[in-house]
Amino acid sequence: MKKLVHNIMFSFWEKDVFLKKYDVVIIGAGFSGLWLAYFLKKYRPKIEIAILEAGTLPTGASTKNAGFSCFGSPTELLENITVMGLDQAMFWAEQRHRGISMIAQYFGSEIEFDDCGGTELFNDKTTFEETKEQLNDLNQSIKSITGSDNHFFIDESVINQAGFSGFQYAIKNDVEGSIHSGKLINSMIEVLQAQKVKIFFGVEVENFEENQEETTIIAKNGMVFRANHLSITTNAFTKRLLPEVDLYPGRGQVLITEPIEGLNWRGTFHFDKGYYYFRNYRNRVLFGGGRNLDFQAENTDEFALTELVQNRLEQLLYENIIPKHKNVKIDQRWSGIMAFDDTKTPVSKCLSQRVSLSVRMNGMGVALAPTLSESLAKEILTIF
DSSP: OOOOOOSOOOOHHHHHHTSSEEEEEEEOOSHHHHHHHHHHHHHOTTOOEEEEESSSSOOSSTTTSOOEEOOOOHHHHHHHHHHHOHHHHHHHHHHHHHHHHHHHHHHGGGTTOBOOOEEEEESOHHHHHHHHHTHHHHHHHHHHHHOOTTSSEEOTHHHHHHTOOSOOEEEEESSOEEOOHHHHHHHHHHHHHHTTOEEEESOOEEEEEEOSSOEEEEETTSOEEEEEEEEEOOGGGGGGTOTTSOOEEEEEEEEEEOOOTTOOOOSEEEETTTTEEEEEETTEEEEEEOGGGOHHHHSSOOOOOOHHHHHHHHHHIIIIIOTTOTTOOEEEEEEEEEEEOTTOOOEEEESSSSEEEEEOOTTOHHHHHHHHHHHHHHHHHTTO
């Protein structure tokens, strides 16, 4: 008897339980995808959801970042105002502020959330003076968001107290925080699985087709999913499914040192307009950035480390951040992939009745994902 040949075969049981039609299929198990599922379940507990993740672990930036929940440093906010105007810059600042509060509210006790505040460091007097001149106006603009008359304030004592070198000026704020990114992802997955959300790892989606009745999602391994609605939360990798979306990838390289005895400072720190960032995590320095050294090379979705960036990170680490601990070794190095555009604005909306997306976080995905996902969840639910 002649055998029927199939690339992959699924049993009746598998199709009945795992490959059935879902209300919503989400592509991407990073922060945006998980928060979207979280709020869909919050507002409609009986909704049936499947999340498809290409990697064995979440792929992109969510578990590969430095664990910052960023409101925005003064130079970043001032640049945002220049690019998008005051009203839009403050709108997105408010979204980030709300997102940080939501993280603390829903998962703070489980993810080492630390409302440690943030500090922008300066080694250039001209840049500092230009920022300082605009600080009062900036504080007035964000007062309605933070509730503080003096959100950003000059406090250069942190430089000497921490033993930094090469930095001359510092502007602090009390809003920014830090998290354990892996624990946040893990906690969210545990909550969603308890709510019967199905999460499939190792499922790389190749394409999708929508019609008036449903959306069909085709994976490279032969699996086919059907849904009333598909949401794409793949951030830097979105062009593989939606080439028309305006974004470009940006690689962030990170390192972490061995534990350092006597590392007596805490908080999140930024310098060089946010292109470098570091924090104290359990007496280790976690330090990342440097993509501005070669934008052409770092605007890539390839996970890799480069000598140019890593050498510069090491130089800054030993000369500026821990000048008294130059014998400390680097414990680990890695990279993550973010998504950017020239307008510095995310895109999170329904494209049609059957398809939506929430991507292009411009390096602020930790803080933005909760608020954007909640809004998108409400928009999706108006369809059903």
